[in-house]
Amino acid sequence: MGDAALEVRVRKSYPALTLEVEASIPHGITAVFGPSGSGKTTLLNSIAGLVAPDEGSIVLGGRTLFASPGRVDLRPEGRRVGYMFQESLLFPHRSVWQNILFGYDLTPPRQRRISPRRLVRLLGLEALLDRRPANLSTGEAQRVALARALATSPELLLLDEPLASLDLSLRGRILRYLKDVYRELGIPMLYVSHNISEVLAIADRALVISRGRQLAFDHPRKVLLNPFVHSLVEAGSLENLLDVTVSGRRPGDSLVGAALGDSTLWIPAVPPHVVDGDVVSVAIRAGDIIVAVDRPHGISARNILEGRIQSVHRIGGAVMLYADVGAPLLVEITPEALESLDLREGQDVFLVIKSNSIMVLD
Template sequence: MRLEVAVSKKFESFTLKADFTVTAQRCGVFGPSGSGKSTLMHLLAGLLTPDEGRISLAGEAMFDSAKNIDLRPEERRIGVVFQHSHLFPHLNVQRNLFYGWKRTPEAERRIASDALIKVLNLEHLLERGVGSLSGGEKQRVALARTVLACPRLILMDEPLTGLDEQLKYQIIPYLKKVFAEFDIPLLFISHSLQEMRLLTEEVLVFEKGRVEESMPVDELARNHLTTSNRGYANFLSLYDPCPQGDLWRYRWGEESLISTESGIDGENLFELGSKDITLFKKHPQATSARNLIACSVVGVFGDGNRVGVELSCAGGGRLISQIVPESVRELDIREGVQVIAVIKASALRRLC
């Protein structure tokens, strides 16, 4: 994907000015509420007209005030998944799904509808009315409806906001599967760093109607470690749980980790907060924590009173722990130093 945007639009209360180029296949637009993210989405989709500027997708101009080009939404073929699914209430699931498909020229229909319906697990819903669907089902139908229109780019405007945690993590794997399988570029708008990290590679940071900077999503997360109190979330893919007493032992690279939460055979996604990883210089002889992992420090970042320590474990696993500068000095933490990461079994939280 190559999306070039240089537009401005003036509103009564604020002015949106965006000037950026996106080349990543899956890009996030991150910013607090009211920073102009949704407005940007409307401008890209052709639902709002910029005052001036230029929008082009893969070299084709969607909008160009200098050349008087302003393609209508249906000509742009940019799909949108809205925050609230906006399924058409007078059509059943099947007819909602195929609304865009029917309006796509036959030559452009490159999505296999049966496969998509299967990936999103919608087969049993086809005949239902949309009023009887749950929140997660609605969002899955909305996603499928947009994907089936075979758009050249999908914009997602906070599609997971408003869903409860559990549902959110049920949908994320579906989303990942769809985007991987059908190879559609994605612009994902959200104010949740977590969703951003799970779904995108690069982010545009939006602040007060302007794109402040563009960076890899992990860098944004690391910046947050040093600037906010919420720390950094490590996402771990753990495999094949087997019971061990009251707990569960998972495979993680060459290591194994013990968690209080049960999972499924195959891949399980876990979250581990940077604050839940304690570092020891020597092996603690007795500890209540169930996981003691030998690793080496590969990097130290942050200059405030919160410091991130990047650790490399056996089998290539990476972790980021958060400590205070004083501990860095006392333990003499620097690149190449061997440490023991101590993690409580209950600190590993299963997402999906």
């Protein structure tokens, strides 16, 4: 199986859809991207053992979970796969701590690798342990659901659009928690989304599915350049979802300095509990970034970042470019701007971003 964490080769037919996927999923976070009704959830349910494929095989870490030739079909509880759904689905009569312990207690002692206390610390749940689900915010409930799924010490974590029910302002925090979970626990993840900005922010690889068919499996940046994928992106919706480190406030200034790579970004006010050194997430629309070949003077925009163009791509009637400002930024411009500025790979440019176009996601 090489370096793959998961080998999937499945076919499942329904009256309105036939799912066919064949992929070697590496360690890391892999996004499953596609429009609604494309078969993304069916794929996850097949891996989890909630749906039996018509034919094929599923191998996780060298263990065969499903194989049609040998009639192997492990029960869901024997697959060691964690599953986080769109809704938290917590037990309403149990406290947060009891919800987390539920998954842990169901796991055979020899398979327990992750302690509940470690999950509480990692996901910042210390103050919530005695609460019932009815007294949790949507974001808090999702973190508890994540802890419960991880408490089973899974070898794979499935996430079915975990941000779909969250307010926009909570997306960045949950994405950060997921990245922290992978860094600390090393559990491979399959992350379903129909939001390409989320995919670009979190995933190491992206599997694109449409009408049950696998269309692409590559690095998220390359997947975005697929004409079909780009056709699914609503005009003006592409965002840079970035983690920045708060670096200070200036007296009398409503803006806050934040480190983005080697650059300082001036962002709107952060929540009162955020102090210097804390990491927050921000969203910057790709179309709100202005490109200049010379340093602008006499403008009101507070952010003028020096960068270098890494790549330029024409997709339909749009132009996407990546610029390195110490961290990569995705910029969307018109073909006319590309021609008039004569932009090319390797060129040094200035990126202009108005502070009020930056949304703090914490």
